[in-house]
Amino acid sequence: KNEVEQSPQNLTAQEGEFITINCSYSVGISALHWLQQHPGGGIVSLFMLSSGKKKHGRLIATINIQEKHSSLHITASHPRDSAVYICAVDYGGATNKLIFGTGTLLAVQP
């Protein structure tokens, strides 16, 4: 069982809609990453956060440490936002590795 759960697995939206992708994890973490992967393409880091909220353009990432939950929001979605969005967590300690979710496939239709 993956220690990082993302929902939904698949999401279809109309251009302009507000989108939310969720990530839940099981125990305390030291950091959480949001990544974007376009079809057939590489992976791009969007955010790294350990508390609160971060914003970059139309993307907003929030994290609730007590609830062990993070959300990625996309405002005014556009077809170019179509991609897989991946959450990854660092549980800290000596393991020095990230645990990745399986991703949310987002399709934004014009």
Next chain:
Amino acid sequence: DAGITQSPRHKVTETGTPVTLRCHQTENHRYMYWYRQDPGHGLRLIHYSYGVKDTDKGEVSDGYSVSRSKTEDFLLTLESATSSQTSVYFCAIGSMANTGELFFGEGSRLTVL
């Protein structure tokens, strides 16, 4: 864009043959990682390096070895490729262990027949 390149980008090989994938960076980052990506799984760590000649295993290291003889290059070797190692392999670099931004290569698609 971070200077990170992987080679080869695509490779088809036969079971039992050795394969080496190369990750090259121009950013002088300390940490380098090899991941594999398979349908239904999140990215999984194979091996990582925290400096020249300093490497350690990840969660799916069986059948793989790595070497880092200089800061800019991190090699992943499959000594005897198996069909279960058919995957897309990603290299990543970072200045800090998981607490800073990660930069990923474009991936290397390996098919083992």
